[in-house]
Amino acid sequence: MTTHSTHTPSAERHTAKQQWAEGLMVFAAVTLMLAGLLDIFRGIMGIAEDDIFVTTRDYVFAFDLTGWGWTHLALGAVAVIVSLGLFTGATWARVLGVGIAALIVIANFLSLPYYPVWSVVMIAFSAFVIWALCVAKPNRSV
Template sequence: MIVVGLFGIFEGISGIASDEVYQRLGSYVFKFDLTTWGWIHLIVGILVLVTGIAILGGKEWGRVLGIGLTALSMILHFMWLPWAPLWSIVAIAVGVFIIWALCNDKSEQLL
């Protein structure tokens, strides 16, 4: 989650800077401009990063919040498909793995 959060922060900074990194592909229903998407990814990226740090610290609330934030991140990447289709698909797949890992954590049963 820490790595996904860092990537979200980098996506956000690139979007806010209105870089030439992103080119819109096609016309979709979700018509936010690039700066708005940048702020959304920056804020969610920071939240995911902090939650990942909490999970490494062994906080139970971090695990629950991590599942919710990862699901939100997956939805946002689905909506981000017109800007970065390949990366969005990879991010959604990584999100599925993160949710699976957080739901199947057996570390408390070993203690």
């Protein structure tokens, strides 16, 4: 009497791919939530016109620090909401996650003279989010 195993090489490969995709989605969700929370705090500092920001006069994109604060606060709040949707694996959250991360990259690029090191860190976080959301394949039943 022979027993048939339900595990085939293709089934194991499919499971490994699904686990990899789910891991990337969790990575993207956590990273986007972290970036969003940090952007919220940065926005609060900008609105309060905290002395931690460097001001420069000769920058092409000269905006009011309070305006940057509101921009970062809004982007951070949306990023946190989208990251909660990513934990469920929703397609809308993946699309919005790439969009919000791209907007965070642009906003941090434009605010480089105000807080350069932190802007570069946030750009890197957001780039990892975009990469993870674009590489992870959604779960599809075959």
